[in-house]
Amino acid sequence: MAGGAGTLGRVLVVDDEMHLRLFIKAVFESAGYETATARDGEEGLAKLKEFRPGLVSLDLMMPNQGGIRFLSTLRADPEFAETRVLVVSGVEDETFRHSLALLQAAGVAGGALRGPDGYVEKPPTAEALLREAKRILESGAETGRAPNVEPKEA
Amino acid sequence: MPEARSLLLVDDEDGIRRMLALTLADVGWEVRTARSAEEALALYRERPAPVVITDIKMPGMDGLELLKALKVQDPECEVVLITGHGDMDLAIQGIKLDAADFVTKPIRDDALAIALSRALERRAMRQAIRQHTQHLEQLVAQKTRELLAAERLAAVGQTVAGLSHAIKNMASGLEGSLFLLRQGLDADRKAYLEQGWEMLEANVRKLKTLSLDMLRFAKPEELAPAPVDPALPARQVVALLAPKAAAEGLELTLDVQPGLPLAQLDAEALHRCLLNLVGNALDACAGAGYGTAKPGGRVAVRVEAQTPEPGMAPDGAAGGTAGGAAGGWCVRYRVADNGCGIPDSARGQLFTAFFSTKGAEGSGLGLMTTKKTVEAHGGSIALRDAQGTGTVFEIIIPAKYENKLL
Numbered sequence: 001m002a003g004g005a006g007t008l009g010r011v012l013v014v015d016d017e018m019h020l021r022l023f024i025k026a027v028f029e030s031a032g033y034e035t036a037t038a039r040d041g042e043e044g045l046a047k048l049k050e051f052r053p054g055l056v057s058l059d060l061m062m063p064n065q066g067g068i069r070f071l072s073t074l075r076a077d078p079e080f081a082e083t084r085v086l087v088v089s090g091v092e093d094e095t096f097r098h099s100l101a102l103l104q105a106a107g108v109a110g111g112a113l114r115g116p117d118g119y120v121e122k123p124p125t126a127e128a129l130l131r132e133a134k135r136i137l138e139s140g141a142e143t144g145r146a147p148n149v150e151p152k153e154a
Numbered sequence: 155m156p157e158a159r160s161l162l163l164v165d166d167e168d169g170i171r172r173m174l175a176l177t178l179a180d181v182g183w184e185v186r187t188a189r190s191a192e193e194a195l196a197l198y199r200e201r202p203a204p205v206v207i208t209d210i211k212m213p214g215m216d217g218l219e220l221l222k223a224l225k226v227q228d229p230e231c232e233v234v235l236i237t238g239h240g241d242m243d244l245a246i247q248g249i250k251l252d253a254a255d256f257v258t259k260p261i262r263d264d265a266l267a268i269a270l271s272r273a274l275e276r277r278a279m280r281q282a283i284r285q286h287t288q289h290l291e292q293l294v295a296q297k298t299r300e301l302l303a304a305e306r307l308a309a310v311g312q313t314v315a316g317l318s319h320a321i322k323n324m325a326s327g328l329e330g331s332l333f334l335l336r337q338g339l340d341a342d343r344k345a346y347l348e349q350g351w352e353m354l355e356a357n358v359r360k361l362k363t364l365s366l367d368m369l370r371f372a373k374p375e376e377l378a379p380a381p382v383d384p385a386l387p388a389r390q391v392v393a394l395l396a397p398k399a400a401a402e403g404l405e406l407t408l409d410v411q412p413g414l415p416l417a418q419l420d421a422e423a424l425h426r427c428l429l430n431l432v433g434n435a436l437d438a439c440a441g442a443g444y445g446t447a448k449p450g451g452r453v454a455v456r457v458e459a460q461t462p463e464p465g466m467a468p469d470g471a472a473g474g475t476a477g478g479a480a481g482g483w484c485v486r487y488r489v490a491d492n493g494c495g496i497p498d499s500a501r502g503q504l505f506t507a508f509f510s511t512k513g514a515e516g517s518g519l520g521l522m523t524t525k526k527t528v529e530a531h532g533g534s535i536a537l538r539d540a541q542g543t544g545t546v547f548e549i550i551i552p553a554k555y556e557n558k559l560l
Contacts, residue, residue: 017323019353023330026346030337061319090322123325126333 007034009137012053014044014070015088016062020122024057024088027126028133041065045073048080055133058116060089060096068103075114084136088129090122160184161270164194164208164220165236170261174207177263183270191215195223202228205254205273209236210244218244221251230280232273236261320364327357367519370426377420377530384417384485384553385410385457387425391432392455403446404439404453406432411458417485417553419531424487424551427524427535428455431489431547434520438493438545456488460550484533485551492544496537504537524549 011028013035015021021037028035036051038044042065044056056074060067067087074080089096100115117139118132161183165171168189175185186203188194192215194208206224210217217235224231235248235256245256254273257265334350337343392408399406435453444451461483496504505525521535528535533551 017326019327019330019356020323022349022353023326023333026330026334026337026349030341030346090319122322123329125329 008032009055010034010036010051010053011055011057011133012044012047012051013037013057014039014041014047014062014067015057015059016040017059020059020088024124024129027129028057031130033133041067041070041073044070048074048083053083055084055086055137057129057133058085058087058089060087060091068100071116072113084118085116086118086120086129086132086136087116088120088122088124093119093121160186160203161205161207162186162188162194162197162203164188164191164206164212164217166190166209166212170209170236170259174261174266177266181267191217191220191223194220195227198224198227198231202231204230204277205232205234205270207234207236207270210241210248211238218248218251221248221253225252230277232277234266234269234273324357324360324364327353327360331357364519367523370519370523377423377527379418379420379531381416381418382421384414384419384551387421387428388455388457388487390425391428394429395432395436399436399453402436402440402451403449404436404444404451405449406436406453407455409454409456411456414457414459414485415483415553417551419485419551419553420527423527423530424549427527427549428487428489430520430524431487431549435489435491435493435545435547438491438495441494442492442543444493451492453489453491453493456486456490458486458488459553460484460486483553485553487549487551488538488546489548490544490546495543496545501537505535 008031011033013021013024013028014037015024016039021039025035025037036047036053038047040062044058045065047053048056058067058070067089071085071087074083074085087096096119097115100113104113117136120128120132159182161178163171163175163178163185164187165174166189171187171189175187178185186197188197191208191212194206198206206220208217208220215223221233221235224233232254233248233252235245235253237245237248237256237258239258241258245258248256254276255269257269331350331353334346334353338346338348338350388408388410392406396406432453432455439451439453442451505521525535528549528551531551532554533549535547535549538546538548
């Protein structure tokens with residue numbers, strides 16, 4: 001149950017697919033996290049302010065505002081410097097890192113954009129989601145310790 | 155090229171003609187001579203020459219007229235004009251008429267040699283340009299072929315990407331439903347059980363639709379056309395979907411132009427196409443919020459004859475006899491709804507495999523398969539601009555019904 005102070009933390013689930021929202025929400029909820037959901041990047045950004053999650057589970061390909069736009073907006077806002085991002089996407093990790101590096105090279109993503117703190121490819125399993133979330137949130141105590149995105153190939 | 159050293163010399167003055175012919179033959183030209191423009195044209199028609207040297211002032215047809223006539227007959231023929239002293243105006247006229255050069259009397263050998271080499275150069279240049287142009291055309295044709303091939307490849311890539319997205323979503327849904335059901339059972343939470351069951355049902359349905367659509371899509375379109383009443387598939391589809399429409403609080407109507415002749419088409423295949431379009435239209439009405447709580451959602455199906463030539467009256471088939479069937483008329487199926495419409499951004503991709511505006515509900519194969527069937531009939535399908543909101547799809551099928559027994 002979404003409980004108050006006694007929870008593991010707050011997770012905001014951003015995904016345009018209803019079933020995935022339900023699934024990911026249930027995974028975190030039943031593990032003891034407090035959850036909220038959003039259907040796209042735009043709604044996600046609004047929810048960030050009111051819900052103030054420690055972790056965002058983020059889909060990449062969404063209508064209205066896609067995941068990369070959400071990520072760069074979040075990273076650019078010092079208010080959310082502590083918010084961690086776990087990308088849950090059908091896009092392969094490798095492909096995503098490559099496109100992020102391209103965006104950075106083109107200056108679209110506003111210079112040195114810090115990439116996501118973790119990555120789970122779709123279809124996600126409950127175990128993978130919880131393992132990544134735990135790893136991210138535990139390493140998150142040291143600020144900025146989260147891995148940066150770098151192009152895999154020179 | 156041996157032909158490049160052959161010329162036709164035209165002058166009415168015997169002395170000049172003979173002298174020039176000798177000079178030119180001496181430097182290696184094969185020379186044919188003519189006393190008049192008329193004779194020159196006859197000789198040219200008999201066997202063209204790359205270069206013609208002609209005096210301007212001649213009785214009868216003069217040199218400039220000969221120049222014009224030659225250029226009409228063979229634009230590649232190069233003409234060098236011989237002008238009298240002080241005939242600069244005529245010379246200029248000649249150049250304007252596309253003469254290669256002119257020499258003035260008395261003719262000096264070196265001037266003549268220069269004029270002739272200019273003529274030959276012009277000819278060579280023209281040929282080079284033509285070859286270059288032909289080469290360019292070949293190059294364009296080749297590049298176009300390559301581009302088309304690349305586009306086909308891109309379409310395959312798009313298809314694979316779309317398919318992979320659809321499959322990953324379904325796999326996630328199935329994974330999710332299993333998780334919810336297990337959690338629901340373990341923790342005895344009815345909400346999880348209900349959600350998990352709903353998710354399982356939806357994804358199994360999606361899986362079924364996608365796999366069946368893919369089978370149908372992968373199957374080469376083999377039509378079994380037969381002369382039928384073109385309204386038949388529309389009647390069947392409307393009858394089939396009427397209960398669904400009624401249950402959803404939507405209005406579904408059919409309007410058939412009376413007296414349609416028979417048309418040569420595969421009624422079963424068109425049935426599937428119309429089922430797809432009408433099903434989409436009902437979904438669009440529901441998507442716009444119409445339903446039992448909010449009446450007003452409408453899907454209208456119309457079947458009518460359409461004549462491609464504006465000369466024929468559009469309702470020329472209304473006479474009702476099959477006798478007019480062999481003419482070039484088409485059957486038009488029109489499915490119009492006042493639903494949520496299709497955003498401009500999606501219009502370009504409507505007939506692309508695995509593209510769907512229905513989110514997770516669509517397989518992205520319906521319209522694509524419909525288009526394939528329609529095109530196999532030699533017809534076309536298009537999205538028409540709806541008046542106000544909603545969507546209008548039109549299928550046009552040539553009714554080319556020919557009774558081969560008669």
